[in-house]
Amino acid sequence: MLQLLSLLRPPSAMASAGGGDHAAGVGGEARYPLDAGSYRLMCKIGSGVSAVVYKAVCLPLGSAVVAIKAIDLERSRANLDEVWREAKAMALLSHRNVLRAHCSFTVGSHLWVVMPFMAAGSLHSILSHGFPDGLPEQCIAVVLKDTLRALCYLHEQGRIHRDIKAGNILVDSDGSVKLADFGVSASIYETAPATSSSAFSGPIHAPSAVLSSSSFNDMAGTPYWMAPEVIHSHVGYGIKADIWSFGITALELAHGRPPLSHLPPSKSMLMRITSRVRLDDAESSATKKKFSKAFKDMVSSCLCQEPAKRPSAEKLLRHPFFKGCRSRDYLVRNVLAAVPSVEERCKDSNQLCGCARGTRCVSPCRHANNVAKNRRISGWNFNEESFELDPTERPERCFLFHHDDDNDILEHEHEQATKPTGGDGDDSPAARWHGDGTEKRQEGEGVRDVVVPNLVSIFGSLEMQRGMVMQVLEGGGGYHDRSSNGCGGGDGETAGKEEREEMLLGYVRQLEQRVQELSTEVEEEMARNAQLQELLHERACENQTDSSQTLGSR
Amino acid sequence: MKGLFKSKPRTPADVVRQTRELLIFLDLHSGSRGGDAKREEKMAELSKNIRELKSILYGNGESEPVTEACVQLTQEFFRENTLRLLIICLPKLNLETRKDATQVVANLQRQQVSSKIVASEYLEANKDLLDTLISGYENMDIALHYGSMLRECIRHQSIARYVLESDHMKKFFDYIQLPNFDIASDASATFKELLTRHKATVAEFLSKNYDWFFSEFNSRLLSSTNYITKRQAIKLLGDMLLDRSNSAVMMRYVSSKDNLMILMNLLRDSSKNIQIEAFHVFKGFPAKANKDFQFIVYPRLDPHPVLLEQNLPRTIASPTQIAIQSETPNNWMVQNVPNDGHQAPQHHTLQRMQNQSSKH
Numbered sequence: 001m002l003q004l005l006s007l008l009r010p011p012s013a014m015a016s017a018g019g020g021d022h023a024a025g026v027g028g029e030a031r032y033p034l035d036a037g038s039y040r041l042m043c044k045i046g047s048g049v050s051a052v053v054y055k056a057v058c059l060p061l062g063s064a065v066v067a068i069k070a071i072d073l074e075r076s077r078a079n080l081d082e083v084w085r086e087a088k089a090m091a092l093l094s095h096r097n098v099l100r101a102h103c104s105f106t107v108g109s110h111l112w113v114v115m116p117f118m119a120a121g122s123l124h125s126i127l128s129h130g131f132p133d134g135l136p137e138q139c140i141a142v143v144l145k146d147t148l149r150a151l152c153y154l155h156e157q158g159r160i161h162r163d164i165k166a167g168n169i170l171v172d173s174d175g176s177v178k179l180a181d182f183g184v185s186a187s188i189y190e191t192a193p194a195t196s197s198s199a200f201s202g203p204i205h206a207p208s209a210v211l212s213s214s215s216f217n218d219m220a221g222t223p224y225w226m227a228p229e230v231i232h233s234h235v236g237y238g239i240k241a242d243i244w245s246f247g248i249t250a251l252e253l254a255h256g257r258p259p260l261s262h263l264p265p266s267k268s269m270l271m272r273i274t275s276r277v278r279l280d281d282a283e284s285s286a287t288k289k290k291f292s293k294a295f296k297d298m299v300s301s302c303l304c305q306e307p308a309k310r311p312s313a314e315k316l317l318r319h320p321f322f323k324g325c326r327s328r329d330y331l332v333r334n335v336l337a338a339v340p341s342v343e344e345r346c347k348d349s350n351q352l353c354g355c356a357r358g359t360r361c362v363s364p365c366r367h368a369n370n371v372a373k374n375r376r377i378s379g380w381n382f383n384e385e386s387f388e389l390d391p392t393e394r395p396e397r398c399f400l401f402h403h404d405d406d407n408d409i410l411e412h413e414h415e416q417a418t419k420p421t422g423g424d425g426d427d428s429p430a431a432r433w434h435g436d437g438t439e440k441r442q443e444g445e446g447v448r449d450v451v452v453p454n455l456v457s458i459f460g461s462l463e464m465q466r467g468m469v470m471q472v473l474e475g476g477g478g479y480h481d482r483s484s485n486g487c488g489g490g491d492g493e494t495a496g497k498e499e500r501e502e503m504l505l506g507y508v509r510q511l512e513q514r515v516q517e518l519s520t521e522v523e524e525e526m527a528r529n530a531q532l533q534e535l536l537h538e539r540a541c542e543n544q545t546d547s548s549q550t551l552g553s554r
Numbered sequence: 555m556k557g558l559f560k561s562k563p564r565t566p567a568d569v570v571r572q573t574r575e576l577l578i579f580l581d582l583h584s585g586s587r588g589g590d591a592k593r594e595e596k597m598a599e600l601s602k603n604i605r606e607l608k609s610i611l612y613g614n615g616e617s618e619p620v621t622e623a624c625v626q627l628t629q630e631f632f633r634e635n636t637l638r639l640l641i642i643c644l645p646k647l648n649l650e651t652r653k654d655a656t657q658v659v660a661n662l663q664r665q666q667v668s669s670k671i672v673a674s675e676y677l678e679a680n681k682d683l684l685d686t687l688i689s690g691y692e693n694m695d696i697a698l699h700y701g702s703m704l705r706e707c708i709r710h711q712s713i714a715r716y717v718l719e720s721d722h723m724k725k726f727f728d729y730i731q732l733p734n735f736d737i738a739s740d741a742s743a744t745f746k747e748l749l750t751r752h753k754a755t756v757a758e759f760l761s762k763n764y765d766w767f768f769s770e771f772n773s774r775l776l777s778s779t780n781y782i783t784k785r786q787a788i789k790l791l792g793d794m795l796l797d798r799s800n801s802a803v804m805m806r807y808v809s810s811k812d813n814l815m816i817l818m819n820l821l822r823d824s825s826k827n828i829q830i831e832a833f834h835v836f837k838g839f840p841a842k843a844n845k846d847f848q849f850i851v852y853p854r855l856d857p858h859p860v861l862l863e864q865n866l867p868r869t870i871a872s873p874t875q876i877a878i879q880s881e882t883p884n885n886w887m888v889q890n891v892p893n894d895g896h897q898a899p900q901h902h903t904l905q906r907m908q909n910q911s912s913k914h
Contacts, residue, residue, distance in 0.1 A: 034733035034734055035733065073781070073782070073785075073827075074825055074826065074827060080739070080782065080785065080786060081743070083739075084735075084736070084739035084740070084743070087735055087736045087739070088698060088736050088739075088740065091698060091736045092649070092653060092698060094649050094650075103734065103735075104734070104735040104736060105733050105734060105735050106735060106780065106781060106782050108781055109781040109825055111735060111782075157653070158612075
């Protein structure tokens with residue numbers, strides 16, 4: 001790195017030996033200056049809710065190109081500790097497939113994080129600027145292999161990334177890949193922050209192993225990529241949640257967008273926890289993309305509902321899909337050559353805003369797509385589009401790629417849509433709710449405020465689903481009316497219709513009952529929560545007096 | 555045949571002993587560049603051993619930690635000077651091994667052997683190690699590792715007391731303002747831990763060291779031009795003063811006009827977050843504190859004071875608005891209290907506030 005930089009450094013900078021010496025770090029790594037004056041911002045290459053990313057040059061290091069993420073601390077998170085934890089995580093990770101910050105410092109109320117400049121941008125941006133229908137499979141293998149290496153490293157460190165998606169996988173101009181954004185990552189070795197204001201000198205907790213077992217209870221990540229156990233997070237989740245997100249990311253790269261993303265996030269979340277979703281959606285079958293068996297197998301193993309059955313990152317690396325993986329050059333030639341540079345893309349995105357006002361949009365304008373993909377939890381829109389019924393339930397355990405021959409029998413599609421949903425809805429989700437109940441009781445203290453909001457949102461989603469079924473009922477009726485009109489059908493047809501309607505009505509009643517059950521559960525949960533809070537408060541008081549007593553006796 | 559030569563599985567104590575031997579070797583041969591290959595080899599072995607210590611203490615992917623093994627490990631670790639060696643040699647280790655070592659040290663602070671925390675006893679007898687850890691903030695490469703270890707060590711009340719009473723406390727005012735964000739934040743997390751964790755010890759420290767501590771705190775942190783420093787300091791001030799165990803210190807703090815001035819200025823800060831935090835402290839200035847005040851802010855008896863707290867900061871953009879808001883019943887009040895005649899600067903502040911409010 002240093003050698004490279006000294007090559008880049010103009011002679012004038014070399015002459016000022018003082019600066020050069022200062023810049024050289026101990027470990028042979030360049031030391032980046034910690035003041036805004038040493039950097040010149042070139043152009044904006046990305047922006048989020050509370051952060052803007054710039055391409056910049058570091059003047060004392062011979063105008064080395066860097067990316068600077070300027071986080072508005074005033075606007076971002078109320079808690080500075082979180083920002084600090086992210087910065088610390090980034091400073092302590094060292095792997096060639098993990099994005100590591102060079103340094104970070106404050107500029108007014110902004111935090112500047114200086115990072116390597118990844119010239120080709122994120123995979124998400126590559127998808128939307130040249131590959132709206134997904135990348136070629138061999139290219140997917142190249143980037144996923146590097147992503148897996150990064151995951152291997154993180155998991156070995158006991159770190160869960162919690163937000164794996166194409167938007168967080170960055171590519172450099174040479175085709176090298178780095179995993180970025182540790183905004184929501186967590187370390188299983190760090191216990192609950194000891195710095196909270198309510199910290200009291202209570203009994204020191206005995207160490208407990210959490211490497212594989214469940215340890216996290218807070219929601220983190222982006223809805224479409226979230227694993228089922230993260231969504232109903234009171235059961236906790238471990239490193240296998242990243243494997244799920246990795247599987248979703250693979251689908252995202254294959255199709256150009258994450259599965260179920262045509263649904264609003266809440267619905268897509270609901271579908272993942274109540275059913276074994278067929279993660280392939282209508283659009284992909286329309287484009288008739290063919291994927292290798294190895295790829296399908298790899299992805300389906302990641303998307304197993306049971307976290308324990310998902311392979312580890314290390315095991316995935318040995319999967320046949322990654323055997324004979326092409327080189328980075330292949331990626332450069334086939335993908336990077338086909339997309340505009342990061343700078344141009346950012347200009348385009350500025351014009352995107354303009355096209356609403358009538359300006360001609362030069363780049364392929366993918367407004368709708370982008371909106372859906374960029375949305376984070378904060379931007380949920382619950383009643384955005386009307387529901388399209390998707391035959392979601394499949395009897396197989398964790399298969400997602402449906403076979404193309406399914407399309408042959410279109411007539412039966414409606415039957416399939418309703419029947420298995422009713423059947424599955426009967427046993428699996430109900431059973432799961434039961435299981436959760438007992439687990440919750442065992443968990444005791446672990447259940448916190450997180451549970452109630454989750455339950456409430458699930459409850460809301462269920463109610464929505466009920467609405468959808470009602471829609472189906474009507475739709476189904478219309479469909480058969482048309483068919484009977486078309487062929488002038490007889491009595492048998494109407495009898496069948498009635499039968500079907502009755503069945504659907506039964507299903508609606510079932511659903512109503514389930515909603516009822518859930519609402520009582522929510523109530524119970526709230527009461528319990530209040531109890532727990534009281535208990536906690538009491539304990540805190542006790543501990544405080546305890547400790548002050550013991551201190552007094554000393 | 556194979557079975558005959560299969561080495562016996564190493565006990566946790568064996569791993570500690572071997573780690574110690576390797577550390578001693580590393581310590582002795584640190585200067586010499588000659589036997590590089592051998593040194594590399596020992597280094598790799600050391601890394602492996604430290605990782606093994608970690609997996610005994612934390613468990614690995616397949617198994618939970620075994621209490622008996624942890625006890626053995628802890629006993630052997632503190633029987634001799636392994637902790638000292640590990641801390642001294644840390645800068646020589648590679649990044650991954652440093653992280654493992656930090657986690658091992660962190661875990662050991664909580665291990666109990668026959669219901670005694672061995673680490674605490676060891677540190678009490680080796681307090682100079684804390685000096686080493688604190689000085690780590692001056693070295694960018696090891697600051698975060700030493701910082702994490704330090705925060706774990708001050709979980710022990712006696713150790714926290716040692717640090718509080720040492721001269722190191724003064725150094726923290728520098729460390730907190732280091733330009734490097736990771737390190738400054740780490741130092742400030744440690745500082746906060748020191749001043750909030752052990753209530754009785756903290757109360758004692760603050761009352762004994764009131765003068766220099768708050769003069770430094772006010773002049774260097776609360777009046778700093780650095781956004782983060784200011785924001786973290788005002789938050790910490792609230793955490794300290796509003797804690798019941800520090801009520802005596804609180805009384806003393808709020809009886810000073812200068813302190814009030816500083817807070818009034820923070821209420822006018824351009825940052826919303828700083829305003830809010832300042833308000834939390836400000837509202838704590840109780841009426842009974844000192845009659846010297848030209849005016850004081852205190853809560854009227856309100857059935858839902860907590861609700862109020864949450865609502866108010868969102869609505870204040872400037873102290874002007876506090877004044878306005880306070881005029882409504884059941885809200886925070888700004889009130890003139892008759893005093894013995896000397897014109898304190900607060901009066902002008904109030905005047906200004908009133909002027910502003912009339913302008914609006």
